Each structure stands twice: as structure tokens, then as C-alpha cells.
Amino acid sequence: MATGALHPGRLIDVQARPRQLSVQALSWMLFIVCIGFYLHVSATRHRENSEDRVVPSGAQLLHGIKASVLEPAEEDDALEDGASTWQRIHHSMLWKDTASSSRRFFISLALLVPAILLGLHMAVFPYIGAVCLRFVLFFDKIVALSLLPILFIVFGIDEWSKIMLMVIGVAPTLILDTYQMAQAVPREQVVKAFTLKSSNFDVAYRVVLKQILPQVINSVRLNLKPMVLFLFAGEMIAATDGLAYRIAIMRRHMGMDIIIPYLLWVAILLYGVDALLRYANRRLHPWF
């Protein structure tokens, strides 16, 4: 049945082989349903109240997107009229917020590298494991958000408290995950490496780490969302710029016409980072 109409029975056929075209079409279906549902709700609300801001209409959203991409943030000075489009984008609200949020995000992503190495060392070197494992297991269960007042005192209310909130929130999970992956590397391989005159660090880095790295990258990918959640929490609590800062401000007066484009933008950025890591994984570890 390569051609012809879709038979209902096929829907529960484990061995069905949908054509490329129908796979493409079907994968967009839920998007269209969601957009349609949104437009329907928006239209209904606007019929009742033409100034509704809770579920903005397409035109309102477009206006919001234009304002955030082309116009400077309210707290900044307006550009002179002759500015080129590129200049306008470069000084826009969205650009400014994205830049400051990304900086926080990537600094904390970089700070997760030591966490991964700690997990590796805990698994490979029994004494390090003995010292750290119980503590990290316990520390992992602490709700990082409730530590915020302490973070403010230790790291100030500027950048570092937000960055550390992300690191403290995600690092323990990542350490434990790496630890488990490293533990799962067959003992025989370690023994074999030693018989081939490996040093301790050769085993740690060239046998164990090399093997678990693709899984570790996948684990980082899964932790991107929690990281953004912590970033948002931090920026909503005290900030002067950032994507979540803007959302918090806009919420004060129901600026959903800005908030929704911002949320979609965050989703796209996150998807981009995820795709990048996935791509890197495939290139670096084609054997995985």
C-alpha cells in the first residue's frame, strides 16, 4: 500500500511506513491546530472587547514584534530618525535583552564543565568519590531557589547571583549523571588499559571520559530547560535587563503582545542551542 488513501487501520499499524511527504505534513499538523485554536480564542475575545490585551490578535502581535525588534527599550534613548535597519536592530529592546541573558546563560554553561569533570573523577577515583558522593547526593535535593537570599549576600544582586543560581540548580544533577555514566563503563576496559601501560589519568580521560562524552552532552541538552528556568527566576527577582526582566515588566500591564513573541524567541534560541549540541555530538562522536 505505497499509494492511495490512508486506511484508518494503518494508524495502529506498527509496521506502517508513511511516505516522507506525509511525515512532513503530519509533523506540522499540531502546530496548525494550536495556531488555529489561538486565533479562534483571540477573535472571540476581540469580538467581545476590541481592546483585549490578554490574547492579542495577529495585528497586535505583529505590532509587538516590530516594537521589540526595531525600537530601543523604554529605559534607553531613542535613536535618531536616519538610523539604518541594522542599527535599529542592534539597539533594539530584543537585542539588548537577548545579549544580556545569553551572556549569563553561556557563562553558567561554561561553569558546568568543572561539574562534569568532578562527576568523572568521583566515579574513577574512589577516594574522591568517597569524599563527594554523599554530599552531592544530598545537595542535589536542595531547592536552589530557596537559597536566593543567601546567594544575594554572597554574590551581590548583580550578575553573579543569577549565574550561580543556574549553576547550583543544575550542577548536582549533572555531576550525578556523569558519575553514573562513568560507573557504567565496564571494569574490564579499565583493567585492559592498565595492562597496556596507561596511567591513571589516561584511564580517566582517554578511556572513560572519551566514551561517556556523547551521553554527557545529551545530559547537558536535557538540562537546558532547567537552566533557562533558573535564569528566568533570577531575572524576574532582581534585574535591570534580560529576557525575563522584560517579561516581568510587561506582565505589570498585560503586555502580552510583547510577552508572547519573547516566549517564542526564547523557544527558538533554546532549540538552536539544542540543535547545535546535537550537531556537535554527531560530528565529534559519529560512532555513538
Next chain:
Amino acid sequence: MKGYYRAFVVIAALCLATGLETASAYAGARPSFTVGWSVYAGWNPYFYMAKSGILKRWADKYGIDIKVQRFDYAASLDAFVAKNIDACTMTNMEALDMPAASGVDSTAIVIGDYSNGNDAVLTRNNLGLAQLPGKHVMLVQKTVSEYLLERAMVLNGLGEQISRLRLMNTSDSDIVGAFSGNQSNLAVVTWKPLVSQILTQDKGVKPVFDSSKIPGEILDLLVVRTEVLHRPDGSGARFAKAISGAWYETVAQLAGSGPVTEKALTGSAAASGDSLASYKEQLRTTYLFATPKSAGTFTKSTDLKQKMDLVRQFCFHHALLGQNVSSVDDVAISYPDGSIQGKQNRVRLRFDASYMQLAEQGKL
């Protein structure tokens, strides 16, 4: 297949039965209204009013049911704008930039009080307002805190410096810890009881400006959706009468003396988990319109118009009326004397003194 079918029939029957039941329950029920409130010295009495049975008595008199529900402030406004609740407590500023600017026609039927020192600008190291530009100021942005700060600058001849203030948006749930935790934070704008918490924790912090210097500009209102108020069956008007009556009975208890007042104060303090002493301290800096007469007089005065004009200019200047509102007159306000601030055909916020007046005349 037969099993599935039977399950389906049973579920369908259940749905139908519950549907009928709720339908019949509604048919005989009295009209029901929900009032949202949030923790604040001037609004805590709503909690006591409901708990003590005062509200129930008034609701029964008008043949309706009134539910009082506590929210976080922002959530209460969201619920009001989404039309999930019929009435809500809010400041005059939020009445303008949340429901009114979202096209939800709203009417203020009770002006409860104004902030008479509840909101304050605090600084460390004896810093004056003139030294604030260029320094970080922690506050919840786009709220009365920012309004207060700007008014403080303007009234002290520093209006030009406002754009040089470096505002740090800080959530009210963490502002005390965030400010007190670090000596390098120099200025904060917030409200009571947070102000008192900061002042008692840190002796080096001093108030440099507070809302008693701008009396009547930060008003606390009870706002009802206008369409609810004018329901054709008259139930909305009965609701407004009942809640106004209950409110002034409660406020009279609060403002009086003797054991009844103590009970009312304790009951209101309990609404926010405050001690009686702390609640009394908050009330000292809250100008409660204790009688419907005083509230009505203020609502009908030209004073209110001038003050609302300052607030609406602030809202427009900060794009709080919406990104695509091109004129401050697009969100118009009407007053008891029939005058309108803004465009005639775009009235979104109404001050209605008639229920306060009825209370004053004892006709509720």
C-alpha cells in the same frame, strides 16, 4: 468492543447527570459575586468583613451571595481583567493601566483609603534624593513605587534627573533580603510592611521621601466591572449596595474604640498574619476614609481630577496604557459630576460616588 461501548454509555450518563444537577442547582440559586483582595493594610478589612459575618448579613439583605477570595496582587488583577472575578481591590494606578487600558470598562465604587506614608524611598549612608542619579535603585518597576520615586524627584526640583536613575526591578517577595543583604545597595523604594522590616533590620537606612508628601495620589479602590454593575436584572447594583454597606460598617468598627474595634483590628491583622501592633503601625500611615461622607466628598472634589491626571500622565509616559496607545486621552476617566478626562467615547474608568452617597444618607 462491547466492554468499551458499555463504559462509554456509563460515562455519558454520568456526564449528563452531573450536567443536569448543576443546571438545576443554578436555576434556584441567588446571584453570586466574587470579590478579589490582596494583602494590604487598607484591604485586610475585607477578610475580617467576610469572616465576622458582616458581609453575609448585607448580602442576605440584598438577596445575593458574595464570596471574598484572597489573591496575590498581580494575580488578582489578572483574574479581574480575565473577568474571572466581579470586583477587585486595586490602586488607582493599576485600575487605569490594567483593566481600563485592556478595554475592561471598570467602575470604582468605594475609595477606601490613600497611602499616607505607606510607600517610601529609603537610602543608606544618609544619601539624599539629589545624589540618587547614577546609582542603583531597587524597586518593583512600573508600580506605585516608581511613581512615588518620580514624584519625589519632581517635587524636589530634580525632574530632569529622572532619566539618569538606574532602576533595578526587584520582586517584592525578595526585596527586603536583596536590599539588606548587601551594604553596597544604596536605595530602595517599597511599601509597608516591607519598609518597616528594612528599617528595623538596618539602622543605617533612613527614609528620604514617603507618600504622606503626596496625599491622595496613591488611592486604594474597590473596582467593579461596569457591565456587572449594570446587569439588567439589577443584581449588580444590589451587589454594589451590599458590599458598600458592609464596608462602611466594617470601617466604622475599625475607626471606633472599645472591644469591638479591638476585635475588628485583630481580625484584619490576622488577614496578613501581622501582629496587632504591626497592623496598627501600618494603619497610622494609611489615611482611611472612615465615613462614607469623607470618601464621597473626596471623590467629588476637583482634587481627585488633578491627582488622577498626574497618574494617567505617568502611565502614558511609561507605555503602561499599551504599546500602541498614541494619546493619553485614549483611556478616559469619568467623574461623579459627569466630567470626562480624555476622549468622550473612550471612557474606561469611572468614579462613581453614588453608593458612597447612599451609605452616607443611610439608605443602604
